[in-house]
Amino acid sequence: xxxxxxxxxxxxxxxxxxxLIALGYTMxxxxxxxxxxxxxxxxxxxxxxxxxxxxxxxxxxxxxxIALLLVLLVAMLTSALLAAFVERVxxxxxxxxxxxxxxxxxxxxxxxLQESIRLFYPNGSVGKPFPQLFPRGTVDLGGVTLxxxxxxxxxxxxxxxxxxxxxxxxxxxxxxxxxxxxxPDTARLMGVDTDRIIVxxxxxxxxxxxxxxxxxxxxxxxxxFKIGFIAGLKAFTAAVLGGIGNITGAVLxxxxxxxxEALATQYVPNGSxxxxxFAFVVxxxxxxxxxxxxxxxxxxxxx
Amino acid sequence: MTAAxxxxxxxxxxxxxxxxxxxxxxxxxxxFVLVVVGTNLPWATxxxxxxxxxxxxxxxxxxxxxxxxxxxxxxxxxxxxRRRQAGLAATLxxxxxxxxxxxxxxxxxGGLVNVSVGAWVTLLGAxxxxxxxxxxxxxxxxxxxxxxxxxxxxxxxxVVFAVAAxxxxxxxxxxxxxxxxxVGFLLAxxxxxxxxxxxxxxxxxxxxxxRRQALTxxxMAAAAVTFPFTQGGSSYWLRVxxxxxxxxxxxxxxxxxxxxxxxxxxxxxxxxGVGAYVAALYGNAGLGxxxxxxxxxxxxxxxxxxxxxVGVLIGAPxxxxxxxxxxxVTLGFGExxxxxxxxxxxxTGGPNGLSNIPDLRQGSFDFGLPHxxxxxxxxxxANYYYLELVLVALVMFVFxxxxxxxxxxxxxxxxxxxxxASAMGINTVSYKLLAFGIGATLAxxxxxxxxxxxxxxxPDSFVFLQSVFLLAAVVLGGMGTVPGAxxxxxxxxxxxxxxxxxxxxxxxxxxxxxxxxxxxxxxxMIPSRRRQREFHDADGADALSAPPGSAVA
Numbered sequence: 001x002x003x004x005x006x007x008x009x010x011x012x013x014x015x016x017x018x019x020l021i022a023l024g025y026t027m028x029x030x031x032x033x034x035x036x037x038x039x040x041x042x043x044x045x046x047x048x049x050x051x052x053x054x055x056x057x058x059x060x061x062x063x064x065x066i067a068l069l070l071v072l073l074v075a076m077l078t079s080a081l082l083a084a085f086v087e088r089v090x091x092x093x094x095x096x097x098x099x100x101x102x103x104x105x106x107x108x109x110x111x112x113l114q115e116s117i118r119l120f121y122p123n124g125s126v127g128k129p130f131p132q133l134f135p136r137g138t139v140d141l142g143g144v145t146l147x148x149x150x151x152x153x154x155x156x157x158x159x160x161x162x163x164x165x166x167x168x169x170x171x172x173x174x175x176x177x178x179x180x181x182x183x184p185d186t187a188r189l190m191g192v193d194t195d196r197i198i199v200x201x202x203x204x205x206x207x208x209x210x211x212x213x214x215x216x217x218x219x220x221x222x223x224x225f226k227i228g229f230i231a232g233l234k235a236f237t238a239a240v241l242g243g244i245g246n247i248t249g250a251v252l253x254x255x256x257x258x259x260x261e262a263l264a265t266q267y268v269p270n271g272s273x274x275x276x277x278f279a280f281v282v283x284x285x286x287x288x289x290x291x292x293x294x295x296x297x298x299x300x301x302x303x
Numbered sequence: 304m305t306a307a308x309x310x311x312x313x314x315x316x317x318x319x320x321x322x323x324x325x326x327x328x329x330x331x332x333x334x335f336v337l338v339v340v341g342t343n344l345p346w347a348t349x350x351x352x353x354x355x356x357x358x359x360x361x362x363x364x365x366x367x368x369x370x371x372x373x374x375x376x377x378x379x380x381x382x383x384x385r386r387r388q389a390g391l392a393a394t395l396x397x398x399x400x401x402x403x404x405x406x407x408x409x410x411x412x413g414g415l416v417n418v419s420v421g422a423w424v425t426l427l428g429a430x431x432x433x434x435x436x437x438x439x440x441x442x443x444x445x446x447x448x449x450x451x452x453x454x455x456x457x458x459x460x461x462v463v464f465a466v467a468a469x470x471x472x473x474x475x476x477x478x479x480x481x482x483x484x485x486v487g488f489l490l491a492x493x494x495x496x497x498x499x500x501x502x503x504x505x506x507x508x509x510x511x512x513x514r515r516q517a518l519t520x521x522x523m524a525a526a527a528v529t530f531p532f533t534q535g536g537s538s539y540w541l542r543v544x545x546x547x548x549x550x551x552x553x554x555x556x557x558x559x560x561x562x563x564x565x566x567x568x569x570x571x572x573x574x575x576g577v578g579a580y581v582a583a584l585y586g587n588a589g590l591g592x593x594x595x596x597x598x599x600x601x602x603x604x605x606x607x608x609x610x611x612x613v614g615v616l617i618g619a620p621x622x623x624x625x626x627x628x629x630x631x632v633t634l635g636f637g638e639x640x641x642x643x644x645x646x647x648x649x650x651t652g653g654p655n656g657l658s659n660i661p662d663l664r665q666g667s668f669d670f671g672l673p674h675x676x677x678x679x680x681x682x683x684x685a686n687y688y689y690l691e692l693v694l695v696a697l698v699m700f701v702f703x704x705x706x707x708x709x710x711x712x713x714x715x716x717x718x719x720x721x722x723x724a725s726a727m728g729i730n731t732v733s734y735k736l737l738a739f740g741i742g743a744t745l746a747x748x749x750x751x752x753x754x755x756x757x758x759x760x761x762p763d764s765f766v767f768l769q770s771v772f773l774l775a776a777v778v779l780g781g782m783g784t785v786p787g788a789x790x791x792x793x794x795x796x797x798x799x800x801x802x803x804x805x806x807x808x809x810x811x812x813x814x815x816x817x818x819x820x821x822x823x824x825x826x827x828m829i830p831s832r833r834r835q836r837e838f839h840d841a842d843g844a845d846a847l848s849a850p851p852g853s854a855v856a
Contacts, residue, residue: 035627090818100567101821103627104778107569107771108817115811229767233638236631273646280635287628288620 002143007262009141013150013219015258016157020212021235022242022250023164024083024205030181030245031201032095037106038086040232041113042079042206047130047213047223048117049078054131068133072214079210082113083202092195110229117225127224130217153215160211161251164204168247177201181245230276234261237283243293252294257282330435331379337428338373338397342366344421347408353481356408357419364484365404368491369425372397375498376432379439389501390436396494398429400487407483452514462515465508466522474533476801477540485801527692531685532677541684542756547789547796548691549753552698554776554788556745559702561774562783563711564738565718566622567630569770570637574743576644576765577613578606578750583657583760584650586751599663603751610747611740618739622732637770644762656761663690663755687756694752698745699785705741706783714738768810775813778820781827790828 021043028036050071058067090109094102118124134152138145168174179187180197188194216231217223234257242253257279264278286293346366347356354364362370375393378386405422409415453461472492479485499505512519531541553575560568586602597605621632644651651657663686705711713734716724725731754760772795780791799809820827 033627035631090822093822097821097825099627100561100565100782101825103567103630104774105818105821107774108814108821110814111768111771111810112814112818115808115814119807119811233631233634237635240628240631270646274642277639277642280632280639283635284621284632287624287632291624291628 003266004263005142005144007266008259009144009146009150011259011262012255013146013153013258014262015238015255016154017212017215017219017231017254018235018238018258019251019254020157020160020208020215021231022238022254023161023247024209025236025239026242026244026247026250027177027201027205029239031177031184031198032091033099034091034102035106035236036091036202036205037103037232038109038113039083039205039209040228040230040235041110042083042086042228043209043213043216043231043235044223044225044228045082045113045117045213046075046079046206046210047217047227048121048128049210050075050214050217051128051130051223054133055128064133067131071131071133072211075214076207076210079213080203080206083206083209084199087199087202092198110232114225114228121225124225127222130214130221130223132218132221134218149218153219156211156215160208164208165247167204173197173200234276234279237279237286240283241286241293243295246293246295249293249295256294327379327435327439330431330438331376334394334428334430334432334435335373335376337424337431338369338376341421341423341425341428342370344424345419346404346422346425347412348417348419349412352408352411353484356404359421364481365400365487365491366421366425368400368487369397369429372400372491372495375495376435379435385501385503387436387439389498390439391433392494392497392501394429394432394436396490396497398426398433399490399494401426401429403490404483404487407486411483458511458515459518461508462511462519463522466519466526470526470530477797479801482802482805489798524696528689531688534685538684541688543797543800545684545687545691545756547793548688548695549749549756550773550776550796551789551792552691552694552749552752553746554773554780554792555695555698555702555785556742556749557773558777558783558785558788559705559714559745560738560742561777562781562788563706563718564714564735566735566738567627567633567774568739568742569630569634569767569774570640571633571742571746571773572765572767572769573637573640574610574614574746575750575753575769576640576760576762577610577743578747579754579760579765580644580651580657580750581606581609581747582751582754583660586660586663586754603748606751607744607748610750611744614743615736615740618736618743622735622739634767634770637765637767641762641766644765651762654762656759656763658759658761660754660758660760662758663687687752690752691756694749695789698749699789701741701745702785706785710734710737771813771817775817777827778817778825779827781829784827784829787827787829 021039024039024042025036028034028039053074054067054071058070062070086109090105091102094105132149134149137148139148139151168177176187176192176197177200179190179192180194184194187197212231213223216227235254238253238257239250240253241257242249242251244250260282261275261278265272265275268274268278342362343360345357345359346352350357352364354366355361356364356366372393375390375397378390378393401422405415405418405426408418408422412418452458476485476488476492479488530544534540553571557568557571560566560571582602585597585605586599617633617636621629624632645654648654713724713729716727716729717731717734721731757764773792776791776795777788778791779787779794780789781787795813799806805812
């Protein structure tokens with residue numbers, strides 16, 4: 001039983017990470033109906049941005065709390081800028097192209113970003129040990145051990161998600177985003193600059209992905225150019241699981257997927273070798289039995 | 304301030320344009336002289352650079368490509384629209400070849416001092432050439448909407464010439480040894496093709512092909528059959544060609560799924576892998592549990608059937624989904640296949656895969672041994688090459704018949720608008736399942752051959768990137784056309800083979816290629832006419848009013 005709760009809490013940590021990345025997928029999908037295949041790579045580049053700052057720029061005498069804050073900020077900015085850039089250069093010209101075209105472009109962007117890091121980052125094909133800036137230590141909750149880092153990951157993820165939720169549901173820009181997601185043409189008639197809203201959506205997704213990149217570095221240290229691929233797929237699964245286009249759903253889907261994965265790794269025979277396959281099994285099951293996801297309204301098929 | 308400056312730049316550009324008609328011919332003539340003189344002077348101060356660049360009066364290597372592009376300068380004297388675009392394409396390619404060669408010489412020789420006078424003269428000529436076309440106004444008579452039908456003999460000769468020229472270019476390209484020279488060749492070829500395309504050559508060839516289909520096909524088949532005889536018993540390029548065949552067959556299969564039915568399958572390589580493992584386990588390697596083995600033809604059929612069955616099993620629950628969900632689910636299945644093969648290693652050999660798969664044997668005929676035909680010794684790989692040729696021809700036939708059938712039209716209808724298609728009485732799920740199953744079957748069949756060509760199978764040959772590779776072949780060649788997939792596969796396999804020096808950048812270039820293609824030529828190199836109209840909706844009035852006989856290149 002104790003083991004069960006340990007897996008459950010590990011799943012929560014993993015789930016927080018998936019949820020942060022899934023939000024980027026779900027917001028972009030909600031607005032432009034594009035599976036932003038490169039989102040996983042945007043997360044990965046964010047992690048590298050943070051690593052670069054720490055490794056090459058910051059003086060080592062800096063207190064680790066300030067360093068962590070700066071690393072986090074730079075990672076978020078890197079991802080956000082990259083996301084905006086990719087939108088501008090690769091996706092916007094294809095706004096009215098047949099559906100398949102932007103999806104194929106997204107795959108191309110994803111590969112190009114991975115390979116750029118591998119080839120052009122100094123010694124990029126080797127994993128980078130991510131700086132451990134948070135105090136080590138564990139909390140014991142009735143037999144279940146959580147590290148301080150675990151708690152930090154979960155709480156930072158929750159704070160960011162709540163901030164996003166407030167932004168989307170309380171601010172004027174958030175309202176414009178929701179309007180664009182509902183009906184871009186009508187939103188434009190109402191005076192919403194939809195191009196700007198789309199960029200903002202990509203930027204928001206990038207900010208969260210960059211933060212997730214740092215958290216990933218904190219819980220699974222060496223970061224390399226490949227971390228975005230699997231993480232991106234799982235986050236997409238989380239987004240679909242929660243109901244794509246639905247912000248609360250992405251969070252719920254992220255945590256659910258994290259927990260399912262942690263439990264399955266423990267209890268399915270040969271589970272740790274199959275670790276990365278569970279997400280796909282979940283994805284297929286969801287799509288077959290409840291294609292709208294846990295919280296999804298009906299998925300409108302807008303051609 | 305800035306606005307005023309911009310205004311002045313704009314007016315002077317405008318003035319330059321209006322003087323262009325007078326200015327351009329002299330610029331082009333000067334450029335031509337400089338290029339011809341420059342290519343006959345030495346380009347490098349040291350000997351040993353590929354193409355004998357240190358010799359005067361001996362244009363070889365990249366200097367040949369520069370000279371071959373130079374006649375395009377004459378386009379300033381021809382008055383018809385698009386001459387400016389064609390000329391720009393050719394002169395920019397010329398400039399690119401010169402610059403690229405200068406960089407290569409400087410790199411090999413250790414600095415720009417080792418670049419000799421000829422290169423600089425040619426560079427100046429190239430710049431003048433580009434200027435000549437930049438200054439040229441875009442006027443003149445438009446290209447004819449439909450091409451005149453020439454006498455049968457002339458058209459037949461043109462077809463023969465086009466096929467022979469392609470074959471000669473191919474054989475020549477394979478012979479270019481130095482990577483730097485090959486890059487120059489690609490630049491020149493690319494620029495030349497774009498220029499010719501602007502001049503309407505490919506539209507004409509397309510129309511010609513439509514009228515002389517049988518002749519073209521026979522000639523192409525003949526060219527394909529003679530290819531091994533040009534290789535002098537060496538097996539290197541035959542091995543590459545056999546690989547092209549394997550991937551072309553799989554790419555055509557993927558084209559059924561992506562190009563015709565519009566279903567993006569990102570785990571397609573898994574079906575290919577199923578075929579390969581079936582061949583390794585039950586072919587004459589006999590690595591399966593029973594240790595027995597089946598004759599080759601039975602293995603192909605078995606591999607195709609098993610793969611098709613897997614395709615239907617995967618497709619049945621997922622094909623109800625919208626297109627982009629399907630992409631992710633198929634990707635997931637591809638990864639699951641990889642993980643399963645990796646993990647359950649009782650028969651699959653786990654991460655090590657299965658190696659030492661022997662050559663194919665059919666009766667007493669061993670595919671691994673060289674054979675002498677008509678007094679010419681053909682290396683062992685010629686057998687696989689011919690086998691692939693048969694397989695590709697078969698797959699092409701299946702594709703062409705499907706495309707022209709009621710089924711093909713149903714697929715296209717589904718691709719265009721699923722809702723409308725089902726309202727027209729098409730059972731969309733079963734038709735999509737059919738496309739998925741046929742695609743998987745074709746992939747399985749080519750997978751069985753691949754196991755023998757590569758002599759081994761391992762999980763790492765069947766990963767996501769391989770699926771993207773096949774997709775890139777389809778997209779590059781042209782979605783929904785038969786020659787497209789073959790050309791795409793040939794380019795994506797043969798060109799990296801030539802550019803081994805840059806092999807580290809292969810994937811990066813793939814990724815960028817996909818992005819750039821989708822942006823500028825989403826219909827691919829050899830588009831189907833339907834596709835081209837779909838992708839160029841805005842300027843579509845032109846395409847829609849084209850007479851039915853005129854194919855689009």
